[in-house]
Amino acid sequence: MLSYxxxxxxPILEPFIVCYYDLAYTQGExxxxxxxxxxxxAIIFNLGDPYAxxxxxxxxxxxxxxxxxxxxxxxxxxxxxxxxxxxxGIVFKPTAIATxxxxxxxxxxxxxxxxxxxxxxxxxxxxxxxxxxTDVAGRLDALNTYFTxxxxxxxxxxxxxxxxxxxxxxxxxxxxVERLMEELCxxxxxxxRKFLEKTGLxxxxxxxxxxxxxxxxxxxxxxxxxxxxxVFQGGFHDQNHFIKDFKALNDLSxxxxxxxxxELTRLLDKKKE
Amino acid sequence: MNETKTSxxxxxxxxxxxxxCIEFFSAYQEMDIERMLNLCTPESIVYFEPxxxxxxGLVHELGKNIWTALMDCFPDLDNTVTxxxxxxxxxxxxxxxSIFGTQRKDFAGIPAHGLRFDSEHIFIFKFxxxxxxxxxxxxxxxxxxxxxxxxxxx
Numbered sequence: 203m204l205s206y207x208x209x210x211x212x213p214i215l216e217p218f219i220v221c222y223y224d225l226a227y228t229q230g231e232x233x234x235x236x237x238x239x240x241x242x243x244a245i246i247f248n249l250g251d252p253y254a255x256x257x258x259x260x261x262x263x264x265x266x267x268x269x270x271x272x273x274x275x276x277x278x279x280x281x282x283x284x285x286x287x288x289x290x291g292i293v294f295k296p297t298a299i300a301t302x303x304x305x306x307x308x309x310x311x312x313x314x315x316x317x318x319x320x321x322x323x324x325x326x327x328x329x330x331x332x333x334x335x336t337d338v339a340g341r342l343d344a345l346n347t348y349f350t351x352x353x354x355x356x357x358x359x360x361x362x363x364x365x366x367x368x369x370x371x372x373x374x375x376x377x378x379v380e381r382l383m384e385e386l387c388x389x390x391x392x393x394x395r396k397f398l399e400k401t402g403l404x405x406x407x408x409x410x411x412x413x414x415x416x417x418x419x420x421x422x423x424x425x426x427x428x429x430x431x432x433v434f435q436g437g438f439h440d441q442n443h444f445i446k447d448f449k450a451l452n453d454l455s456x457x458x459x460x461x462x463x464x465e466l467t468r469l470l471d472k473k474k475e
Numbered sequence: 476m477n478e479t480k481t482s483x484x485x486x487x488x489x490x491x492x493x494x495x496c497i498e499f500f501s502a503y504q505e506m507d508i509e510r511m512l513n514l515c516t517p518e519s520i521v522y523f524e525p526x527x528x529x530x531x532g533l534v535h536e537l538g539k540n541i542w543t544a545l546m547d548c549f550p551d552l553d554n555t556v557t558x559x560x561x562x563x564x565x566x567x568x569x570x571x572x573s574i575f576g577t578q579r580k581d582f583a584g585i586p587a588h589g590l591r592f593d594s595e596h597i598f599i600f601k602f603x604x605x606x607x608x609x610x611x612x613x614x615x616x617x618x619x620x621x622x623x624x625x626x627x628x629x
Contacts, residue, residue, distance in 0.1 A: 387597045389618035
C-alpha cells in the first residue's frame with residue numbers, strides 16, 4: 203500500500219516551505235516510482251526501511267542515508283521502495299534553503315547529500331524527534347518549531363534571486379530572462395550569479411523546469427491526454443519543442459511517460475477506494 | 476463591522492506607508508539627506524543589492540554615505556517615481572523610480588567624464604507600526620549604470 207499526504211506549514215513559514223509530506227509504503231513488494239523535476243528542493247527524513255534512488259546519470263540505485271538534502275533536479279529520477287518505507291519530507295521554495303541556512307545550493311544540483319552538511323548536529327535531534335513523535339501532528343509540530351528558529355536573521359540573505367524565483371513561479375516558468383531583468387532592474391550577470399548561488403540553476407534552466415513540472419504531473423495522473431492542450435498550456439511554440447523539452451527533463455517521450463505512470467496511478471487509486 | 480474597520484485601518488496604514496515613500500523621494504529630489512534619514516528608524520538597514528556585502532549596512536551610516544557621495548558627484552541628481560505598489564506578501568511598498576544625473580566628480584571608482592546616467596531603480600521599503608522605514612532594499616542594473624558613465628571607445 204502506498205499513501206502520500208501533504209500538510210501546510212505554519213503561516214510564518216509559508217514564504218519558505220511549500221508543504222510537508224508523509225509518504226508511507228507498507229508491506230509492499232519492490233516498486234519503482236518515477237519522479238520528474240519539481241522545481242523545489244527538499245529535506246527528507248526516512249523513518250522506515252531503507253530506500254534507493256537512481257538519477258539519470260547513475261547506472262545503479264543508491265541506497266540513501268536516513269536524512270538527506272535533495273537539491274534541484276534537472277532530470278527525471280527513480281525511487282525504489284520495498285518493505286515498510288516511511289518518509290517525512292519538507293518541500294522548500296526554490297531559494298528558501300539558501301535564504302534560511304546561508305547555504306549555497308550550487309553543489310547540490312541533481313544530488314542528494316547527507317543532511318549533516320546543512321544542519322550539522324541538529325540532524326540527529328530532529329530525526330529522533332520525528333521518529334518518536336506519536337502521530338502526524340507531533341511530527342508537524344517538531345518541524346514547524348525547528349524551522350521557525352531558522353527564520354532569525356534571514357532578512358539579510360534575501361536578494362534578487364528570491365524575487366526572481368517568485369516571479370518565475372507566478373508565471374509558471376513562462377517568463378524570459380530579459381523580462382526578469384526589466385521587472386527587477388538588475389543586470390543579467392547579477393541576476394544569474396545570485397540565482398545560481400541560491401538554486402544551483404540559471405534562471406533560464408529553472409524556467410524550463412517550472413514550465414514542465416505541472417505538465418509532467420498532469421501526464422502522470424491522467425489516463426488520456428490532449429497533447430495539443432499541453433503544448434498550449436506550457437507556452438511552447440509547437441509540438442516538437444514540447445517533445446524535446448519533455449524528453450530532456452523526463453528521459454522519456456510524453457507517450458511513454460503516460461504509459462509508465464498508469465500503473466502507479468492505479469495503485470494510488472486502489473488505496474483511495 | 477469590526478472587519479470593515481480593520482480593513483479600513485489597513486488601507487489607511489498602506490496609504491501612510493506610501494506617503495512615507497513619496498516623502499522620501501521628495502527629500503531625495505531636494506537633496507535633503509537629513510529629511511530622508513528622519514523617515515527611517517535609527518536601526519534601519521539598507522541593502523544596495525548590486526554591491527553585495529559592501530552594500531549592506533545601516534541607513535543612517537551606509538545609506539547616508541552613499542547618498543551624500545551621489546549628491547556630491549552628480550549635482551543635478553533627480554528622480555521620478557513611476558509606480559508605487561503595496562506587496563501584501565512582503566508587507567512592503569515597492570517603488571519603481573527613475574534616477575538620473577550628470578557626473579561631475581569621480582564616484583565609486585568611476586572617473587568623471589561629464590556623462591549622464593538615467594537608471595531605473597526599485598526601492599522596497601518595509602515599515603514599523605508608525606510607518607517609519609525599518610528596511611530598504613535598492614536594486615538597479617549596475618553594469619548599465621557604469622556603462623552610461625564610461626565614454627565609448629571607437
